[in-house]
Amino acid sequence: MQAFMLISVSMVLALVSGSSDLSSDVKWLTYLNADNMNQGKIGQSLSSKLTSADECAKACISMLGSDPTSGCTSYTFYHVDFHVKKLQGKCFGDTTGFWSPEYSSLEDPGIYGGVTSGQNNPSSYVTNCSSVDDCSANGICSAETKTCECFPQWMGKYCGQLNFVPTSKTAGLQSTDENGRVSSWGGSVLRGDDGKYHMFAAEMTHNTGIVVWMSNSRIRHAVSEDGENFVSSDVTSPVWGHEPTAARAPTGEYVVFFTANFEEIPCSGAECKNSDNGNTVVDEEHCLPDTQCSTYPDLLTYIIYANDPTGPWSEPVLIPTGDFGSIDTNLAPMIMDDGSLIGLGRPPYIWRATNWNDTSTYEVEAVDNTVMGEDPFLYVDPNNNDSSILHGLSHAGGWDSRGGHAWSLDGGKTWKSHEDIASYGSLIEYTDGTAGILTRRERPHLIFDKKGNLQALTNGATLDPCTHPEYCDKDYCFTALQKLNQE
Numbered sequence: 001m002q003a004f005m006l007i008s009v010s011m012v013l014a015l016v017s018g019s020s021d022l023s024s025d026v027k028w029l030t031y032l033n034a035d036n037m038n039q040g041k042i043g044q045s046l047s048s049k050l051t052s053a054d055e056c057a058k059a060c061i062s063m064l065g066s067d068p069t070s071g072c073t074s075y076t077f078y079h080v081d082f083h084v085k086k087l088q089g090k091c092f093g094d095t096t097g098f099w100s101p102e103y104s105s106l107e108d109p110g111i112y113g114g115v116t117s118g119q120n121n122p123s124s125y126v127t128n129c130s131s132v133d134d135c136s137a138n139g140i141c142s143a144e145t146k147t148c149e150c151f152p153q154w155m156g157k158y159c160g161q162l163n164f165v166p167t168s169k170t171a172g173l174q175s176t177d178e179n180g181r182v183s184s185w186g187g188s189v190l191r192g193d194d195g196k197y198h199m200f201a202a203e204m205t206h207n208t209g210i211v212v213w214m215s216n217s218r219i220r221h222a223v224s225e226d227g228e229n230f231v232s233s234d235v236t237s238p239v240w241g242h243e244p245t246a247a248r249a250p251t252g253e254y255v256v257f258f259t260a261n262f263e264e265i266p267c268s269g270a271e272c273k274n275s276d277n278g279n280t281v282v283d284e285e286h287c288l289p290d291t292q293c294s295t296y297p298d299l300l301t302y303i304i305y306a307n308d309p310t311g312p313w314s315e316p317v318l319i320p321t322g323d324f325g326s327i328d329t330n331l332a333p334m335i336m337d338d339g340s341l342i343g344l345g346r347p348p349y350i351w352r353a354t355n356w357n358d359t360s361t362y363e364v365e366a367v368d369n370t371v372m373g374e375d376p377f378l379y380v381d382p383n384n385n386d387s388s389i390l391h392g393l394s395h396a397g398g399w400d401s402r403g404g405h406a407w408s409l410d411g412g413k414t415w416k417s418h419e420d421i422a423s424y425g426s427l428i429e430y431t432d433g434t435a436g437i438l439t440r441r442e443r444p445h446l447i448f449d450k451k452g453n454l455q456a457l458t459n460g461a462t463l464d465p466c467t468h469p470e471y472c473d474k475d476y477c478f479t480a481l482q483k484l485n486q487e
C-alpha cells in the first residue's frame, strides 16, 4: 500500500508567479500512482523540472487559474523516478474537466507508481447542459441556469463522478477467523425485513486470496446494522460459487444470482489450502493461480431464493445464457414490481424475463453502448422519480481500478455514457484523515438506504500491488465500502 495524503494547498501566489486573484484555498482530490494525462498526451505541459506533486499543483493554479471549471481542473506530475525517462519531473495541467486517472504502467513491478494526479474541487465544477444526458441522468439540467445540478451522491463534470465522503477504515467486509484474514471479493447488499443490511459476497476459503478465486470461491452471507460494517454470518452456497448479485422479489424473497459449478471445482480441480493470513501460498503441484489453470469447466449462472437471508435456499436453477456462452456472465439483475426482470451482463448482453422465477421467460440480447468493461451493476436512482431511467456502474476492466457509468432513459433499450469521466477512481479516504489507494477495485455494487437513496459503494479490492498476475505475492482481498455524500 502506498502512502497517501489529501492535501489542501494554501496559495501563497507570489511564490509561484505574478498572477493575481488566486487567494482562495484549493482543495485537491489527489491520487497517487494515477495518471490523468495519459503520459502527457492530454493537457498542457507546464514545467519539465519540478521535484514534487505539490509544486506541480501550485504551478497549475498559477499558470491556468484556480476556477474549478475553466482554470486548472487537474494536474499530473511524473516523479523524478518515473519509469519513462522523458517524463521525469514533468508537470502537466488541464482545463477541460477531464478526469479519468489511470495507473502508471506496471510493466516493471519494481517501479510501481511514480505519478500523482490532482483534481481541483470537482464538486464546484459547473457543467452547461441542454438535456439531462449532459448531466448523466445523475442530476437535473436546470431550465433557469442551463447548468447541471447534481444529485447529492454525484459531482464533477456531467455529474459523472461519485461524491464520496470519508469512511471508516473497517467498513465493508474484512473478516478474520482463527487462521487470520479471510479474503472476499465484492458483495451485493439488500435491506432485510429486519431493518438490517444483508450482504452476499464472494469469499475465498482456507484464508487464500484473489489469485485462486477460480478454485476457492464460495458465497458468504454477512450482516450489518448500519450498512457500513459487515459481520460474517452463514455460508449461502459452498465452493464453487462466485460473483453474487442479489435482488428482492416483489413477494419478498431474497433472490441470489451467481456463477457456479456444482460438479467440478474449476482451475486446480480442488481448493487451495496453503495460505498466510489471507494471502495464497501458491504451490504449482496442487494449487494454481488463475492465470495457470489446468481445468476450465463451464462457469454458468444460477438462481436461488429464500424467504430469509439465512435460507433455507431453493434448489439452484440454471439461467439461460442465449448466445453468451459458458463463461461467467457477471449477470446483475433487478426485479421489478410486476415480477419481471432486467439484468446487465458482460457487455453487450442484457437479460430480460417476464417472470424472474420462470427461466422459460428469459431472453438474452446484445445491446449497444451498455457499461464499459465488466462487472456491471444495474439500478434505479430514486432521485430520477422514474423507474424507466436505468443506471449501470461497472469496473472499467482488466487491471484498471476505475469505474464506468452508463444510463438509459428508455428502460434499457438505448444507453449513453461520457467516457472522459470515471465514476470512481482508486482513492478511498478514511475518517481518521488517512487514505488508501486500491490497487484493484472491481465488482461495484451500491447499497441503498431505507428510502432507496444511494448510500455507499462496495467493491472487491486489494491494497497491496496485485495488478499483474506475475506480481501478486500478497493477494489478500476484501470488500471495500465507501460512503456517499447525502446532502
Ligand SMILES: *[C@@H]1O[C@H](CO)[C@@H](O)[C@H](O)[C@H]1NC(C)=O
Binding pocket: 069, 128
Ligand atoms: C457555459 O455557458 C456560459 C454561458 O453561456 C459560457 O460563458 C461558458 O463559457 C460555458 N462554459 C463552458 C465550459 O462551455
Ligand SMILES: *[C@@H]1O[C@H](CO)[C@@H](O)[C@H](O)[C@H]1NC(C)=O
Binding pocket: 251, 253, 357, 358
Ligand atoms: C417458483 O417456481 C417454482 C416452480 O414453478 C414454484 O414451485 C415456486 O413456488 C415458485 N416460487 C416463487 C417464490 O414464485
Ligand SMILES: *[C@@H]1O[C@H](CO)[C@@H](O)[C@H](O)[C@H]1NC(C)=O
Binding pocket: 139, 140, 383, 384, 385
Ligand atoms: C423528483 O420529485 C421531487 C419532488 O417532487 C422534485 O423536487 C425533484 O426535482 C424531482 N426530480 C427530478 C429529477 O425530476
